[in-house]
Amino acid sequence: MTTTVSRETAAFAGALDVIAQVEPRVAAAIGQELTDQRESLKLIASENYASPAVLLAMGNWFSDKYAEGTPGRRFYAACQNVDTVERLAAEHARELFGADHAYVQPHSGIDANLVAFWSILAHRVESPVLAEAGVKNVDALSEADWARLRRALGDQRMLGMSLDAGGHLTHGFRPNISGKMFEQASYGTDPETGLIDYAAVRAQAREFRPLVLVAGFSAYPRRVDFAAMREIADEVGATLLVDMAHFAGLVAGKVLTGDFDPVPHADVVTTTTHKSLRGPRGGMVLCTEEYAPEVDRGCPMVLGGPLPHVMAAKAVALAEARRPEFAGYAQQIVANARALADGLLRRGARLVTGGTDNHLVLADVSSFGLTGRQAEAALLDAGLVTNRNSVPADPNGPWYTSGIRLGTPALTTRGLGEAELAEVGELFVDVLTATQPDGDSKMRYRLDPAVAERVRARAAELVGAHPLYPEIDLSGR
Ligand code: PLP
Secondary structure (H helix, E strand, O other): OOOOOOHHHHHHHHHHHHHHHHOHHHHHHHHHHHHHHHHOEEOOOOOOOOOHHHHHHHOOHHHHOOOOEEOOEEOOOOOHHHHHHHHHHHHHHHHHHOOOEEEOOOOOHHHHHHHHHHHHHHHHHHHHHHHHHOOOOHHHOOHHHHHHHHHHHOOOEEEEEOHHHOOOOOOOOOOOHHHHHOEEEEEOOOOOOOOOOHHHHHHHHHHHOOOEEEEEOOOOOOOOOHHHHHHHHHHHOOEEEEEOOOOHHHHHOOOOOHHHOOOOOOOEEEEEOOOOOOOOOOEEEEEOHHHHHHHOOHHHHOOOOOOHHHHHHHHHHHHHHOOHHHHHHHHHHHHHHHHHHHHHHHOOOOEHHHOOOOOEEEEEHHHHOOOHHHHHHHHHHOOEEOEEEOOOOOOOHHHHOOEEEEEOHHHHHHOOOHHHHHHHHHHHHHHHHOEEEOOOOOOOEEEOHHHHHHHHHHHHHHHHOOOOOOOOOOOOO
């Protein structure tokens, strides 16, 4: 009897066999990771599952190439095939997002932001100094002008969203290099509604006069009005940088359009490619023609040599995102997040902003008498994989937190629908209602084992009904 083995099974099983010949423990860990991912009900808002085509595009000899420079202008020889994939990735990105220019080399979201910051500084601070001195590049500056430029580069301001309102560490906060480079101020959200108060941002920007106004977030469950942010930036002469790392898939899928689409409004847009966009782990910068020359100097300005294998995978993922079915996927992410919020609210959970209109929900778990840390651990015991997150004006700080962030991109990729997400919301409340803090600890907790058992079993059924990578069967290895 002959059995048909799918191409995907053959590819991944073959790859694992080759790896196992050198270091079987690595092959085993890769196989185990698939098993674990298949069995887990993943609600982490920043994670997803890339397609087999995206995964396979990363595992090859492109990894062996150095390719500093840009397509057609490399500092290394024999980059013709890297040029092909980098051009394709950039072309797909421009077409998909309607951007003037795309730079697909950043290795991650943080790196994309670093490219953006230094491109903006180069364009707005360095270029005028070069022009004034009548020279073409920094090497031609006098020692005195160079010293003046270095001081000016370190004397600029950034205004971004505060961390507890959902902003990201790279938006000017001290632990990240952005906070060491820029004098920073941050805008929060309205204490009553939890929403961005654009009039307050405007007033703050007028007062603070930032060089860079940053919009974008990791944990804000609503849409952002980028047209309003553009007006504010124009009023104070700031460059508008939007970090769409979290919601790039919703922009690609045309769920966020008009005032809520950052690309027509921002000077520079940064993103990761592995979250809602469902590509390989990596980053990307989109920008207007005005900023393109500096953005293209990302490597070697702040980046190491490009990763051609990841650029190949970006090209594949962006091609996938240009297919009509990706818009359906993006719409379903949001419908699922709304259903999840409804399930939570039905059982009395407290949600920051009272709901969602994007891919994530932020639950304030202090209403259960728990810290985010306790809730995250109890949920994991019951088979729900989430992550803790600060809520606005969080009394528990960024380590213990008072919130749990939930996202739907990954479960939507698996094919779960609204009824199932609403049920997940109810299971979440069941677990936290059955969890008590253990003494005064912000970490220890007691979870009713019967509830944990019941929810774990139901979570397993929910994911079991939607197999991850059904085309890959490694059971015969
Ligand atoms: N920007 C935002 C808004 C993010 O949420 C993240 C990651 O969570 C990043 C940047 C950093 O991305 P990476 O981890 O790929 O460097």
